[in-house]
Amino acid sequence: MYSVDDLLQLATACFQAAGVPDEDARWTAQVLVRADLQGTATHGLSRLSAYVSGICNGKIKPRTEMKIDETGPVTAVIDADQGLGPVVAKAAMETALDKAKVAGVGITAVRNGNHAGAMSTYTELAASRGCIGFAMTNAQPAIPPWGGRKAYFGTNPIALAAPQKDGQPVSIDLATSVAARGNIIMAAKKNEPIPEGWAIDANGAPTTDPSAALKGAVLPMAGPKGYSLALMVEILSGLLSGGNFGYNVGSIYDEGTAPPGTAMFFMALNPEFFIGQGTFETRVSQLVAEVTSVPLASGYERIRIPGERRQELENERRLHGVPITSETEEELRQICKKYAIAMPKSFKPTSSVAY
CATH class of the missing domain: 3.30.1370.60 (Malate/L-lactate/L-sulpholactate dehydrogenase, NADPH binding domain)
Structure with a gap:
C-alpha cells in the first residue's frame, strides 16, 4: 500500500519535471490519484506515463492556453x-x-x-x-x-x-x-486475458486477447x-x-x-x-x-447508489493506503529515473496488491 501524500507528491513532481506549471501539476496529480483512491485504476496513475509521454512527443501542451x-x-x-x-x-x-x-x-x-x-x-x-x-x-x-x-x-x-x-x-x-478501454489497456500491460463478450479483433471475431482487442474494437x-x-x-x-x-x-x-x-x-x-x-x-x-x-433480490445484501462504492473505497484508502499494480509502480520509477526525481522515502509498499 502507498500513502496518498506520497503518490500526490510523486505525480506532481513528474508533471512539474515535464514542464507543467505548479498549480496545473498539482490538480492533474489529484485527478489521477483520486481515481486510484476510488478503485478506478484505469484512470489513475496507470495513465501518468502516457500523459508525460504525450507532453514529451507534442501530443499534449504542458502549458494550457485555452x-x-x-x-x-x-x-x-x-x-x-x-x-x-x-x-x-x-x-x-x-x-x-x-x-x-x-x-x-x-x-x-x-x-x-x-x-x-x-x-x-x-x-x-x-x-x-x-x-x-x-x-x-x-x-x-x-x-x-x-x-x-x-x-x-x-x-x-x-x-x-x-x-x-x-x-x-x-x-x-x-x-x-461493455467495459472501459482502460481496462483492456491494463489487461494488456499485465498480459492477462479479458472476459468473453468484451471485444472483437480486427477481423470482427470475438477475442479475449487484450492486444487483439486494442487493434479491433470494444463492444x-x-x-x-x-x-x-x-x-x-x-x-x-x-x-x-x-x-x-x-x-x-x-x-x-x-x-x-x-x-x-x-x-x-x-x-x-x-x-x-x-x-x-x-x-x-x-x-x-x-x-x-x-x-x-426496495426489497432485495435473492443473493443481494444491499442496494447501492451510483458513486457510493467509489466514495467508500476512497474513505478506506485515505486511511490505509492505496494499492497500485507492479506495472504502474515500475512506470513511476522509470519516469522518476528519467527526470532524476527522488522517490519518497516511505515509498515502500508493504505488499504487492493488484486491482
Missing part, C-alpha cells in the same frame, strides 16, 4: 489548444458553474482537448457547489456502430452528479462500451442502446464544439505526434432556479432513501 469564447449568457465554446485534459475540463466545468450561478444553467463545449481522466471528477465538482453536473467526452475509435466490425466511436463516457441534503452526491459515471454496452448513447455523446461533444469526431479523434497512446483533439461537453444546472436548492437536495435524499429500501 481560448474561451463566451457565445451567450449560458453558453461558451472552449478551444483547449491541445492542453492538459484535466486542466481544461476543470476550467470548462467552472465556466459552466459561473453561468449557472447567474442564469440557472451553464453549458460549455470543448474542442482540441486531451484525455481528462474520470468524468465524475468534474460532475462531482458541480455537485460540491450545489449544482447538477453533466459531462461527457468523445475519444479515439474503440466501439463499432451496431452491426459494424470496425471501431468508429470512442468509449464516450457519460457522467452526472447531483447533490443531496445528507451524504455524498449521487454520482453516475459510465462508459458506453457497445446493451447492444444498439450503447451504440445510440455513444452517438449521442459524439453529437454533443465532437459536433457541437466544432471539434474532432469519429475517425479523426486521436489518442495519447498512438504513435506519432498528432494531438488527439478530444472534444467534451459540460453542463451545470442550478436547482435554485427550479424548485430551490434546499427542496431539491431534500428530494434527492428522499429518492435515495426510497431506492435503497
Whole structure:
C-alpha cells in the first residue's frame, strides 16, 4: 500500500519535471490519484506515463492556453489548444458553474482537448457547489456502430452528479462500451486475458486477447442502446464544439505526434432556479432513501447508489493506503529515473496488491 501524500507528491513532481506549471501539476496529480483512491485504476496513475509521454512527443501542451469564447449568457465554446485534459475540463466545468450561478444553467463545449481522466471528477465538482453536473467526452475509435466490425466511436463516457441534503452526491459515471478501454489497456500491460463478450479483433471475431482487442474494437454496452448513447455523446461533444469526431479523434497512446483533439461537453444546472436548492437536495435524499429500501433480490445484501462504492473505497484508502499494480509502480520509477526525481522515502509498499 502507498500513502496518498506520497503518490500526490510523486505525480506532481513528474508533471512539474515535464514542464507543467505548479498549480496545473498539482490538480492533474489529484485527478489521477483520486481515481486510484476510488478503485478506478484505469484512470489513475496507470495513465501518468502516457500523459508525460504525450507532453514529451507534442501530443499534449504542458502549458494550457485555452481560448474561451463566451457565445451567450449560458453558453461558451472552449478551444483547449491541445492542453492538459484535466486542466481544461476543470476550467470548462467552472465556466459552466459561473453561468449557472447567474442564469440557472451553464453549458460549455470543448474542442482540441486531451484525455481528462474520470468524468465524475468534474460532475462531482458541480455537485460540491450545489449544482447538477453533466459531462461527457468523445475519444479515439474503440466501439463499432451496431452491426459494424470496425471501431468508429470512442468509449464516450457519460457522467452526472447531483447533490443531496445528507451524504455524498449521487454520482453516475459510465462508459458506453461493455467495459472501459482502460481496462483492456491494463489487461494488456499485465498480459492477462479479458472476459468473453468484451471485444472483437480486427477481423470482427470475438477475442479475449487484450492486444487483439486494442487493434479491433470494444463492444457497445446493451447492444444498439450503447451504440445510440455513444452517438449521442459524439453529437454533443465532437459536433457541437466544432471539434474532432469519429475517425479523426486521436489518442495519447498512438504513435506519432498528432494531438488527439478530444472534444467534451459540460453542463451545470442550478436547482435554485427550479424548485430551490434546499427542496431539491431534500428530494434527492428522499429518492435515495426510497431506492435503497426496495426489497432485495435473492443473493443481494444491499442496494447501492451510483458513486457510493467509489466514495467508500476512497474513505478506506485515505486511511490505509492505496494499492497500485507492479506495472504502474515500475512506470513511476522509470519516469522518476528519467527526470532524476527522488522517490519518497516511505515509498515502500508493504505488499504487492493488484486491482
